Amino acid sequence: MIMTMTMTLLLLITIPFLCGVHSLDDPCDPTKKRDPKTLRSDQITVLINGYSEARIPLLQSIAATYSASPSVSSVLVLWGNPSTSAHTLSWLAHNLSLSSLGAASISLHRQRSSSLNSRFLPRPDSIGTHAVLVCDDDVEVDSKSVEFAFRIWRSNPDRLIGPFVRSHDVDLLRKEWIYTVHHDRYSMVLTKFMILKSEYLSKYSCGGGGRMREMRRMVDEMRNCEDILMNIVVADEINAGPVMVGVERARDWGDARNGGRRLMGRVVTEVGLSSRRGEHRKRRGNCIREFHRVLGKMPLRYSYGKVVSSVGEQGLCQKGGKLVLCDH
C-alpha cells in the first residue's frame, strides 16, 4: 500500500518534468512524411547522438556551439541510453533548452530503444530541412568548418559529406572483404560527423524491403556498423562514393565503441588497447561481408582527394633556374 502511494507520488512529480522530452510514433508513417517542397535548403538540422551521462557537460557545449551557427535550423539531441533516469533526462532537456546560443533551438529526444538504427529515424515532426548533420557527442568541429562542409553539401546534395573517412578493401590472401584505411582513397564517411540528405533517413529506416530489414537487424545484432550501412544505402542509390572535407579544428574525445578511452583529449594508454582496435576493425569487416552477402553485390565506391576551404598561397619561387611552387 505504502509502496503504491510512493510510486504514485513519484509519477506525479516526474510527469510534468517529462513534458519537454519528445517521443515518436511510427517513424515511417507515410501520411506524416513531409512534402519535400516544404523543406528548407538554406539551413541544416543537427542530430547529436547522446549516450554517456559523464559526457553531458561536453554534449551541452557541443550542442550550444552548433546552435550558434547561422546555418543551423535546430539541434536535436537523441538520447540512446535506456538506463538514464527520467529525472536526469528532464534536467538535461531543461538545461539544453536554455543553452542555445543562437536562433536554433536545442531539444532532447529519448530514443525508444538503444538500437543504433534509431539515430537514422526520419523524424518528420522535427526535421524541416533537406540536409541533416549526424554526429557524436564527443566530436567537436569548429563552426567555420561546419559552415564549409554544409556549403560543400549544397553543391553535392546527393553525396555523403564528412571529414572522417574509412575504406573497404579485399584481402587477397583470404579472399574476403575487410575494413581499413587507405592513404589515397576512401569509400565511407563516419558518423562522427556526416552530412546527408534527410531523404536518406527514410531510405535507411523505411525503404528497401526485406534485404534492408535484414541488414538493419544485423546492425542490432552486432551493435555496430549503422554508419557502414548508411554508406552502402547511399552508394547503392547514386553509384558514387562520399566527399571528404577538410576541417580546421576537430577534436575527437574518444569513441567508447572503438574501445579507446580518452580523457580531456589525452589518450589514456591501456594494455590491450591496440588489440581491441584490431578487434574493432575485424568486427567492422564482418559487417561489410554480411551486408555484401545479403545484397549479393558491393555498392561501396571509392572517392579520391579532399575538398579544402582554401587553396592557400601559391607563390612561385626560383629554384635551380626553374619556377616552382614555393612550398616544394
Ligand SMILES: *[C@@H]1O[C@H](CO)[C@@H](O)[C@H](O)[C@H]1NC(C)=O
Ligand atoms: C542542469 O543544470 C544544473 C544547474 O546548472 C546542474 O546542477 C545539473 O547538474 C544539470 N543537469 C543536467 C542533467 O544537465
